[in-house]
Structure formats: C-alpha cells, structure tokens
Amino acid sequence: MAASGDPQALGQLLRSRRERLRPSDVGLPAGRRRRTAGLRREEVALLANMSTTYYTFLEQGRPARPSAQVLDALADALRMSAAERQYLRVLARVGEEPLRAGAADAPAEWIDPGVVALVQRLEPFPTIVKGRRWDVLASNPAGHELFTDWDALPTGERNLVRWMFTAPRAREVYLEWEPEARAMLGRFRLAAARHPDDPGFEALIAELKRDSEEVRQWWPRHDVTAVGSGSKKLRHPTLGPLDYSHVVLQVADNPDQTMVTYSVAGTVG
Template identity: 60%
Template sequence: MPQSTPRAKELGELLRSRRERLQPADVGLPTGARRRTRGLRREEVAQLAAISSTYYAYLEQGRDIRPSRQVLDSLSAALRLDAAERSHIHELIHGAPPAEKPAAAESLAPAVVALVDRLDPCPAYVTGRCWDVLAANRAARTLWTDWPTRAPDARNLLWWMFTDPGARQVMVDWPAEASALLGRFRSAAARHPGDPDFSTLLERLRAASPEVRAWWPQHRVVPLGSGTKRLRHPVLGILELEHVVLQLADDPEQKLVTFNAAAEDQARISRLMRMSPADADHVA
C-alpha cells in the first residue's frame, strides 16, 4: 500500500477542508435527507470530478499516488478552488503550476458595436461574461456613466454598481438592482468553475463592498431576464425604462441590453441627445 508523504498529506488535508466547506446546493446537488457529513460527501466530489470514489478517498488519506494534471483540474472545478489553490495543488504533486492559457481579451464584432450606436436615442449596451461593458451608446453613457472615460478595470457593471456612489444615485431601486445583479453573476460563475476572471472580480468586490460580503453567502441565484428599471437623471428626473436582454449567437455570454421609455420620456431623451452639453443642462 502506498505510504503517505508530506506533500500527499498536505494535498489530502486541502481536499478535505475544501470538501467540508461546500454544501450540495453550491454545486447543484440536491440536499436530500439530513446529512451526517459536514459539507459534501467523498462520493459526491468523486462524481463531480469524474473519478472513482476509492481513488478520491486515497487522495484525501494522503496516500503517495500521483494524480494527473487533468485529475487535479477536475478536482479544482468540483471543489470550486480559486486560481491560487489550483496552482498550489499542481505544485504539490508535479513541482510546478500548470501552464496557463493566456486569457483572450473579450472582443465585440464591429457589426454589434454599430448596432448599439444605431439604437440611439434608445439606451443600449453590451456586457461580457463578467459584466465588463464592451459597448454602450451615447444614451446609455448619459443615463448610467461614461464608460470609456473610466479606468479599464472599472468598466464593469458590477464594479460600478457596488463601488461607485453615483450608481446609488442613478439606480432608484439600488438594493434590489444590486442584489439581482450579484445573483446573475453567481449564476454565470457557476458555469465557469475555476475561471480566474470570476474569482478575481469576486475578491475585488468582496474587499470593496460590504454588501457583497453580506449578500454573497446567501447564495441567491438570478437568471437573465427582461423587466423594468427606474433611473434618476439630474436633468430628466426619474425615468422608467423597459429592457430586453438578448444573448449574442456568436458568444452567448455577451448580452445586448436595450431599453425603451414611455413616448414622452423617450422624446425628452432624444432632445437631450441632440443638444450640446451646455444646452442639455437646461432640458426640462
């Protein structure tokens, strides 16, 4: 029987601790009857990682076996390890972190950018998989924030919502809107377990926002959907906008969100778009 080594023992302890901190609902499993095991069962982790229960038990026991990088990646996804933890278990077993695939910058097809611009004066924007704002027309920039003038790592709808005081002025129903946005982010993050972009953004949000720290453990999940938003503009006052969310066929993680107001409010938005900044201050 393979004996334990310090590195194998450390891997086993890490796997066990991460298994015990997860609940079935965290990984999409039914809760079922009252559970005696804290966290997930070993066989549940094995099922999620597509390995045998016996093999996983050996790993937790710290036996001196050498799982492949593929198995370690499967375990990282099953146990929701972050990028640092994933790298650490690879170093424990293989002496070096896994080769990282360079993260491809999200790009938007020029035709989509042109479509967003043509929708003026109806506000419209496109967000990427982590809610980075990839395009926004003039109406959206006027009613929300001027995305191109923000620092590159601040051109993100979640970051704006939770860290920019202006968001609480713009969004009339800020608590409900912010909570729902975080729920949609959780739903998307579940589709990308182990993705460092999601974990990095989440850690930034946790560090910056007491609401994220309080709400994230509640595990609220919200699907994408159309609806109504109320915005406050310093000149136009409170606007009620109906919105539709469309997922792009070439990349379903990219969402085109379009807004429409009542005829009178839409006419006022149109006039605002046609005016110079100085004249716009006097629109009624």
C-alpha cells in the same frame, strides 16, 4: 473527461437552503425543540428519497457526481427556484460543461464591430453590451448619459458589477438600489459559476468583497437570479425618475455577451 464541478460551493448551497426552511414549509411536523436552524439533514434526505449519509457527503463538499435525478430530487426537497435549480446543475456540472473561455491562456475578450455598430444605431435608446465578466464592451451615448461614460473609465474599471457596488452614482441612478444590486449579484454569481477556471472572475470577486460591505454580506448566501427582460426605476440625469423597460439579447456568435437596451415606460408614480 467531464469536470467534477465545485463540490464545496454545492455543499454550501445545499446547507444554506436547508437552513432557510422550516418543517412547516415542507409539510413536516415541528417536533421537539431544535438545536439548529432550518431542516435537519435527515429530513432533507427523507424528502429527497436518499440516504442521510449520502446527503451529508454532498453537504460537506466531498467529491461526488450526483445524477440529474438526484439534483432534481434535492431541488424539490429544498423548494428551489428555477434559477437555483440552474445554479445547482452548474455547480454539479450536470447537463453542461464548464466554459473555458476565461482560462489564463485565453485571448482577451473581443466584440464584433457589427454588434458595436448596432448599439450605436439604437440611439436614443440607452444600450450596452456586457461580456463574460460583465465588463461593458460597448455603449451608445444614451447609455453613457443614463449610467456613466464607460469609455472615460480606466479599462479595468469598465465593469457593470463593480460600478454598481462601488460608484456613488449607481445609488443615484437605481431608485431601488438594494433589490437591484442583490439581483445583479445573483446573476453575476450564476455567470461566475459557469467559468470555474477564469482567474479574472476570482480577482473581481475578491475586489468586490474588499470594496463593498454589501458584497461581503450577500455573497455567502449563494443567492442567484435568472437573466431576463423586465423593468427598472431609474433616475435620468436630466429627465428625472422614470420607469424603464429593458430587453436582454444574447449575441449569437458569442453567447457570453449580452446586449441590454432600455426604453422609457412612463414616469415614476
């Protein structure tokens, strides 16, 4: 039987996006003075061509199985981005099953030795491989130098998201720390939504909320970011501030694992 998704998180996402919109954003008149932020529920229902009662049930987190057509209509009505649409479908479990690899009885995450060897061959380009919970599973010397010596950290602390939000060095390396941290948390949230039965995700999220004021503030917003290649402004410990381009590759034999490799694009102007 297909999983029923996460109706509570789905409802929270819908409400947060409804409250961010103004009537003028969707072509509606402002009307009388409003007592609540954003659009009214009946306005979203009208835009999505559904009953207010049904939309209210969804936003309240009641168990439901909205179809792909309903989700598309809601995404259009709420002006969702591509990443938000993907997140909406993951929460509703439409078009994909939740991944079970992180369940309590699953084996520990394993990385193919051939992937580890490839990471080393990419030296001197900083390269890391992160797993399903964003644990750093492999890194070459250039990756250690640019970010941190992952192998020297205790096993439970070799996590990219944990490092980003709790290590002082992360704020030195990322010249634009806040937007980069927000984006990383958004990508991590999308990964966590795909593993609803993974207690490791739950424990890590609880620790991040405990140890980071930013995570406590940002997590309830349900912001998500798509995974993709791009550029970053980073401070190398010996070369100083540089523009880096990075490429993200999925490991074919284990789609939960991704390789990220960096190359210098130029000096920071």
